[in-house]
Amino acid sequence: MASAQVVRSEWTKIRSVASTVWTLSLAFVVTVALGVLISVLARNEFDRLSIEERLAFDPTLVSFAGTGLGQLAMIVFGVLVVSNEYSTGMIRTSLAAVPQRGAFLAGKVAVATALALVVGMVTSFTTFFLGQAALGDLSTSLSAPGVLRAVIGGGLYMTLIAVFSMGVATMLRSPMLSLGILMPFFFLISAVLGNVSATKKVGQFLPDQAGGKIMEVVPPVHDDTPYGPWGGLIIMVAWVVAALVGGYVLLRRRDA
Template identity: 30%
Template sequence: MSALETQAGATVPAPRAAPAGPAGPARLAVRSHPVSTRRVLLSEWVKFRSLRSTAWTLLAAVVLMIGIGWLAGWGSNDSWAELSPQEQATFSPVDITLAGYYLAQLAVSVLGVLLVTGEYATGMVRATFAAVPRRLPVLWAKAALFAGVTFTLMLLAALLSFVGGQQLLGEHSATLGEAGSVRGIVGVACYLTVVGVLAVALGFLIRSTAGGVATMCGLLLVLPTLGLLLPSSWQEHVLPYLPSNAGAAFFSAAPSADSLSATAGAAVLGGWLLVTGVAAAVTLTRRDV
């Protein structure tokens, strides 16, 4: 058997002879099962854990969440005397130690978009949909998997960020038992999970990494800033309904004055998710791959 030098630098043995014809030994039957959402979910898990970039991006999200929370805790305590009396009065020890969510949401967005657009960019998506020609189970599986991973990691990161941050805040700290603490931690994890699933859905809608990431950044970071340019009479009808502000309405312990109620904020965020998810599902089933 000859060997071929390959680009990868490895020696590859020549392929084996073709399967025997009718005269040859009987083929070994391959055991398979019908495609199900559970199996697609397991398949997506194999894909998820077999890309190095996944681990790095998740690590970035966790590090940003915890690092910024601790830094903010230490910094606030250190410069407490320099804060104005008004700032001291409205200071929220819960919110300050969860501030890392602002950058963590970017890492989560990028990864959510990339889980989908990475397949479109490389052509993998054709193999995926040849295996699952009904397509929608892939959308549900990717969304569910990413939601599960994001929620677990971000809950842990938010908890660590809070606990460590409160230590660093010293006498200005809050405890887990205080009103708003648990809601803040769980709420931030929920918000980041919704952001992640939104990114997955946008990935299916937009199909390009650059477009998907840009749209997520626009939605989460640019629109809230641009909105401030609107006449103030309009601002109250627009700004609270943006995903970032709707999210803050339910996880922030000291929400801004024009913020929605916690329940309304959750509902609005759910609405964003629903609309984007339905749009993604409809285009996924209709469009050619």
């Protein structure tokens, strides 16, 4: 099957499954709503901050406070894009139609990545503008140094989370197993490793912590991270590539 037909087929499959559409919509709503709420609270609490905390106040990052929860929906989206076919048995039909497994996976990843990128960018810019409006006098603008990079980076971060989840789901095939590993990994293991002094140097190289640096404009107080925003994003990309390569290798070796 030609590459254009593979892409068209994957687009049809993704848009015809209601759960994938709902997860992307939820990613937008949760990220924007929580970002605005945290921005309002941050504005109200600003006068109570210490001088050091005020100097390190990052209005851009504050508006992205909902990204941590919004990425949950992007993880679910990435998993469902792959594992839906395994859970329904449609994977046999898909691989029969596209026997070149590399082309099959590439088409699926390309369509899902493009969709996640559009949603991620719209979410990121909407979150930023509404968050800055909620911050009032504490707000910043896209023309300020580093802000446009952070806003674009927010969209890239959400996209990469979805693609990483696709790679993991391709390796594991089961939606329950994939979510059972990814959810604790991002919401428990990464947080613990990143906040415990003994493991902090390891935790800061995990995909979410490294990738999240791209959304920072003002460095945190006493920040000793050995890489900058773009360096962190490169680390996250490396994780994503590793997950996709692992998924491709196992897809070729296993039966449907």
